[in-house]
Amino acid sequence: MRILVVEDDKDVSGYIVKGLREAGHLVEHADNGRDGLLAATSQEFDAIILDRMLPGGLDGLGVLEMLRGQDNQTPVMFLSAMAQVDDRVRGLKAGGDDYLTKPFAFSELLARVEALARRRRASGPETKLQVGDLEMDLLSRSVRRRTQKIELQPREFMLLEYLMRHVGQVVTRTMLLEGVWDYHFDPQTNVIDVHVSRLRQKIDKPFDTALLHTVRSAGYMLRAD
Amino acid sequence: MVVRAFRSAGVRLALAYALVFGVSAALLVGVLWVSSTNILTRQVDAAIDADAQGLGEQWSSGGAIGLFNTIQNRIANNLDNDALYLVLDPKGRIVAGNQGSWPEQVSRTDETYEISTKRNGRRTLARFHRYDLPEGYALLVGREVTARAALRSLLTEVLAWSLGLVGLLSISGALLLKNLFGRMVSQVSATADAISSGDLTRRVAISGRGDEFDRMGETINDMLDRLSRLMDGVREVSNAIAHDLRTPITRARARLEDAATHAGSPEQLRCAIDRAVLDLDGITNVFHALLRISEIEAGARRSAFVPLDLRPLLDDLYDLYGAVAEEGGLQLVLQVSGELLARGDRDLIQQAITNLLDNAIKFSPQAGTVELVGERVGDNILLSVRDHGVGIPAGDVGRVTDRFFRGDTARHTPGFGLGLTLVRAVAQLHSGSLRLADAAPGLSATLIIPAAVIEGRVNRALPAAVGA
Numbered sequence: 001m002r003i004l005v006v007e008d009d010k011d012v013s014g015y016i017v018k019g020l021r022e023a024g025h026l027v028e029h030a031d032n033g034r035d036g037l038l039a040a041t042s043q044e045f046d047a048i049i050l051d052r053m054l055p056g057g058l059d060g061l062g063v064l065e066m067l068r069g070q071d072n073q074t075p076v077m078f079l080s081a082m083a084q085v086d087d088r089v090r091g092l093k094a095g096g097d098d099y100l101t102k103p104f105a106f107s108e109l110l111a112r113v114e115a116l117a118r119r120r121r122a123s124g125p126e127t128k129l130q131v132g133d134l135e136m137d138l139l140s141r142s143v144r145r146r147t148q149k150i151e152l153q154p155r156e157f158m159l160l161e162y163l164m165r166h167v168g169q170v171v172t173r174t175m176l177l178e179g180v181w182d183y184h185f186d187p188q189t190n191v192i193d194v195h196v197s198r199l200r201q202k203i204d205k206p207f208d209t210a211l212l213h214t215v216r217s218a219g220y221m222l223r224a225d
Numbered sequence: 226m227v228v229r230a231f232r233s234a235g236v237r238l239a240l241a242y243a244l245v246f247g248v249s250a251a252l253l254v255g256v257l258w259v260s261s262t263n264i265l266t267r268q269v270d271a272a273i274d275a276d277a278q279g280l281g282e283q284w285s286s287g288g289a290i291g292l293f294n295t296i297q298n299r300i301a302n303n304l305d306n307d308a309l310y311l312v313l314d315p316k317g318r319i320v321a322g323n324q325g326s327w328p329e330q331v332s333r334t335d336e337t338y339e340i341s342t343k344r345n346g347r348r349t350l351a352r353f354h355r356y357d358l359p360e361g362y363a364l365l366v367g368r369e370v371t372a373r374a375a376l377r378s379l380l381t382e383v384l385a386w387s388l389g390l391v392g393l394l395s396i397s398g399a400l401l402l403k404n405l406f407g408r409m410v411s412q413v414s415a416t417a418d419a420i421s422s423g424d425l426t427r428r429v430a431i432s433g434r435g436d437e438f439d440r441m442g443e444t445i446n447d448m449l450d451r452l453s454r455l456m457d458g459v460r461e462v463s464n465a466i467a468h469d470l471r472t473p474i475t476r477a478r479a480r481l482e483d484a485a486t487h488a489g490s491p492e493q494l495r496c497a498i499d500r501a502v503l504d505l506d507g508i509t510n511v512f513h514a515l516l517r518i519s520e521i522e523a524g525a526r527r528s529a530f531v532p533l534d535l536r537p538l539l540d541d542l543y544d545l546y547g548a549v550a551e552e553g554g555l556q557l558v559l560q561v562s563g564e565l566l567a568r569g570d571r572d573l574i575q576q577a578i579t580n581l582l583d584n585a586i587k588f589s590p591q592a593g594t595v596e597l598v599g600e601r602v603g604d605n606i607l608l609s610v611r612d613h614g615v616g617i618p619a620g621d622v623g624r625v626t627d628r629f630f631r632g633d634t635a636r637h638t639p640g641f642g643l644g645l646t647l648v649r650a651v652a653q654l655h656s657g658s659l660r661l662a663d664a665a666p667g668l669s670a671t672l673i674i675p676a677a678v679i680e681g682r683v684n685r686a687l688p689a690a691v692g693a
Binding site (some may be wrong): 217 | 644
């Protein structure tokens, strides 16, 4: 995927660019708002990582507003040290698609930006999701693997749906809390691990191949090998 | 000097008071004067008319001679010496009366004229009326209006006196007000001076009379109390950062330094780095929690309050934590009763109860029960989390909501001592409170928030705000 990183801090941007390239993405970098806007409007990107505070008179919000003003709908993820709820709300209201506060774990950034870029490619409303031999019918709200029907609680169904929609991608615990439970804070207890392991009991345990994998120090991934 | 005097609010107030006082006194006297002269004028006119009518009757009964005699009689018997008469024959010659000539203005018979005239060598003001007699004779009847002039001079005198009095009163009033003002202001400014030079304990003295000055003093004192509480909060936070973050930072630093000098293999180095990153994440979490608490305490998020149905919120939490409790060999029980509608911030209430549940699960003994209860009591909604663990020693109850406070029993469990601080801040943001009670054994932590006053039944249609 082609990703644009607009970030003025050399260490942070160097680290992000290196990490993204290692993950197999094509990365462009700009260290101020003006260059960032120029790059974003002159080339096609799958996602833009945008710092809120940038030198040179044009900050992240300004860049995003001008971009959206030109009807450019490239997904944008804000990266900011401004962690207050109001800052977050303002960033999302201005047309941002996600908001990650500094400091952050690279795995979180990678998972979120990949999810953003992928989301854009998703086409139309689906009625069926399929990963390997696991099938989900969104209309009858039923799940089966091979020929066997799997009974899920409503919340387990939502969790599995989220994982299936992000098939082949790393999904972090925070993303699951936000996406499935709509909680915007991290509880101390590892509540997500408990729910994922319960889901695993139902969809993987009775079968010989595992679909739901744990990605060390990052999160989970649903994938059919 | 004059300019300086005008700068004094007390002097300005006194002058305004004198002005209002003076103008109203002048108005009062003016109105009195106008209405009394009106009455006098009407009386004079009535007297002239009655006189003329009497004279007319004389003419009808005694002819011209009778009239002349009567006029002479009346002039002679007029004690006040204010009656004026004149009779002209058809040729315009004076035939009777005490008036030297016919005033030129008096031409019509349907009007009474007020004319200044000469009498016995002095100028006076008089009112005249003309009456036409038969055979071409003309009669002029008039009255001097000296009484009115006397009244005018009397009122002028009264006005002058009262203006003098007003002046005297306003000067003493001004002095009184200026003193009162000065005393109050010097009280407040002395307090403010003491505070700006660092003595935050000083307060404005209250006289106890319950007057406006007392109320103002109380308002100022309330403001100062709030300020010093905030100052204490800031001091508490900076102390906490200085002391309590030192430990994890020291730990991370030591780990990295130790690895740099002693690590024997890349594997050991990687392991040390990973653990240092975890330490740093912990420090970040503490910062995040501290910022969130001060954000809540500042009250800014009140603008994001929406009507909330807390039942689905509790259901969700039960759903999320039920599995966690089970995993830990505990049982989570949900008890909900009554209507649980409130105005608030959904995220914050969730987080507060999450903190309580985290604590309850952390401190529960094996195979214990944790109860999550939502109930309506009077005008309040009580959201309680009860565990049957070690509880909080009575001596610590007042301090567990302080930042970074960790009881002896919590010393060996993970955490930073910010959980209950956040719960209390959330309760206060919602104009409620956090009540910690002994569940014998264990702890019962209750978040009390006021129930929303809902008109009609609109709130059943709220899941958009609740479940979105």
